[in-house]
Amino acid sequence: MPELPEVETTCRGIAPFVTGKVISEVIVREHRMRQPIPPQLPRILTGQSVYAVTRRAKYLLLQMDHGHLLLHLGMSGSLRIIDKETPPQRHDHVDIVFDEIALRLRDPRRFGMVLWMEIPPLQHPLLRKLGPEPLGDDFSGEYLYRKSIRRSVAIKQFIMNSHIVVGVGNIYASEALFRAGIRPTRAAGRISEKRYVRLAEAIRSVLDEAIRQGGTTLRDFQQQDGRPGYFAQQLEVYGRQGEPCPACGSPIKAVTIGQRSSFFCTKCQR
DNA sequence: AAATTCTCCTGAAGGC
DNA sequence: TGCCTTCAGGAGAATT
Structure with a gap:
């Protein structure tokens, strides 16, 4: 996908x-x-x-x-x-x-x-009407915080909203929220600016690392078969329901938010 | 304006 | 082994 x-x-x-x-x-x-x-x-x-x-x-x-x-x-x-x-x-x-x-x-x-x-x-x-590119200069924690004020929507849906920021799909939304230590169900308007700074950095880094991995498989675009290797990126929580959290060992939990599967650690993410 | 629900489609996975 | 059912998901459109 x-x-x-x-x-x-x-x-x-x-x-x-x-x-x-x-x-x-x-x-x-x-x-x-x-x-x-x-x-x-x-x-x-x-x-x-x-x-x-x-x-x-x-x-x-x-x-x-x-x-x-x-x-x-x-x-x-x-x-x-x-x-x-x-x-x-x-x-x-x-x-x-x-x-x-x-x-x-x-x-x-x-x-x-x-x-x-x-x-x-x-x-x-x-x-x-698209929001800023997550890897561009217009995207920051301060920006996310400003847009989140008085918004009750779950933070995961918020960062997946292309009018807020583009390019954050279901997989990387879970991954970025794990890196930032934020529970995906938390209301967007109930997160501090400081935590948004950490979240913006998490979004940026998770996407940037995936692009770097994809870059090593550019030659695949000339081939007919075999999927490019950008699925190879280590995913820490996505799809890992029941597996131990890579940080604390607690089992990863799965919930549905806005008809999308979401994965998080109940201990590391609040 | 914001939030929620519906929709498109088919490969893959699971059940029996 | 094989058939049937269920599910996932980007994002625009429709609805509340």
């Missing part, structure tokens, strides 16, 4: 292969994504050059001659650089073909998105 580190790793992984290249063909085998892929997309994209590949939140943006192509990987999406003759497998929905290679989108659950935008991407409704 692509979280921000995987999207960032994907961004860095594909950029060298597609930047400066001209699209020769676009093949859409399955148009039923989160939003249907319009039939005219291949015609629109063919002949355009890719100027840059960037990321905002978990959205990938391919800057083209006449607009931007937005890609979202949803729950199960992945992008690979392949030889353009590589036969598609089940769930390989879109190929963006360049000279000898293609950028191939695979997404079994089809929660992903492929969207052509002719306005400045940051003005698009999907991107306009």
Whole structure:
């Protein structure tokens, strides 16, 4: 499930292969994504050059001659650089073909998105109201504290809210709260600024470490099989219900918050 | 405005 | 062994 580190790793992984290249063909085998892929997309994209590949939140943006192509990987999406003759497998929905290679989108659950935008991407409704990047300069404990005042929502839901801060998915929310010693069920408005400083640093470090690990497996973007190694990161609490806390040995507890599974140590996190 | 619920989909895991 | 059921989850949309 692509979280921000995987999207960032994907961004860095594909950029060298597609930047400066001209699209020769676009093949859409399955148009039923989160939003249907319009039939005219291949015609629109063919002949355009890719100027840059960037990321905002978990959205990938391919800057083209006449607009931007937005890609979202949803729950199960992945992008690979392949030889353009590589036969598609089940769930390989879109190929963006360049000279000898293609950028191939695979997404079994089809929660992903492929969207052509002719306005400045940051003005698009999907991107306009997003909070700061967790690895950027606008994100801090002081910022989180300021936004949390009088908010009763659970802190885990608060940091997963993309209007507050982008890119914190279910796995890393649990991990960051463990590092910060904050119980995921605690009301956002009942946390001190000092603890928010620690939480912001935890979010930053957990995402940064995951990106560093992903960076070691960039070559995987040329392969067809095998998942990139960014799942390799040691997760301290996520999915470890009943296992001993790495800090104190108490059993890790699982609860559901906002219809999402959450994991924490009842002793280390208050 | 804020909080909550619903929805999309299919692979994986668990039960019998 | 195999079939059936349940679950997970990003995030926009709808609802309260």
